[in-house]
Amino acid sequence: MEEASYNSAVHDRMFLSYGLFLVVWSTFEAVLEVATMKIANMDPVHAVIVSSGLGFERKASIARSLMALDGDRYATAISLINQITQTAERNAMVHGQIRIGSESIAFVKRTTDQKLQTTVKRLSADEFAIRVATVNVLVANLQANLEITDEELEAYSKTGLNFLKKPSGSGMQPKRKP
Numbered sequence: 194m195e196e197a198s199y200n201s202a203v204h205d206r207m208f209l210s211y212g213l214f215l216v217v218w219s220t221f222e223a224v225l226e227v228a229t230m231k232i233a234n235m236d237p238v239h240a241v242i243v244s245s246g247l248g249f250e251r252k253a254s255i256a257r258s259l260m261a262l263d264g265d266r267y268a269t270a271i272s273l274i275n276q277i278t279q280t281a282e283r284n285a286m287v288h289g290q291i292r293i294g295s296e297s298i299a300f301v302k303r304t305t306d307q308k309l310q311t312t313v314k315r316l317s318a319d320e321f322a323i324r325v326a327t328v329n330v331l332v333a334n335l336q337a338n339l340e341i342t343d344e345e346l347e348a349y350s351k352t353g354l355n356f357l358k359k360p361s362g363s364g365m366q367p368k369r370k371p
Contacts, residue, residue, distance in 0.1 A: 204293060211286075
């Protein structure tokens with residue numbers, strides 16, 4: 194590991210890239226959920242119920258499996274999903290320790306499957322920004338390829354919010370004990 198020293202401009206750029214990565218990945222997962230909803234002809238509430246407990250690997254697998262049922266119609270979308278997951282290397286970025294050095298960011302991931310294994314993925318600020326920008330473009334291409342609008346994603350993100358607070362007179366009042 195390189196010795197940590199603070200370089201404000203480099204660190205700020207890495208923090209911004211990491212934040213953008215989280216937003217882009219959230220969009221990717223929403224695109225997968227909306228695609229699954231549309232292909233399986235589900236309404237948004239049922240789609241949220243089915244997908245809310247799933248990790249992205251399951252979401253991607255379900256979406257690809259549904260797409261594959263239509264032959265080559267979704268070949269480009271399936272390819273984009275695979276490119277996004279391979280390019281992003283999300284698990285290393287999210288499930289490990291993040292170490293920021295003076296000129297790079299390192300993602301340290303440990304696994305214990307019969308023995309301890311450690312992998313380190315180190316990227317310079319430029320490499321990290323390029324990787325995030327690439328994933329962002331791929332996600333935008335997937336969204337466009339599947340003809341999922343920003344308005345659909347926004348509406349889907351609001352699914353279930355009406356269950357948080359029930360307005361009086363809505364007919365959705367809790368049942369009272371006798």
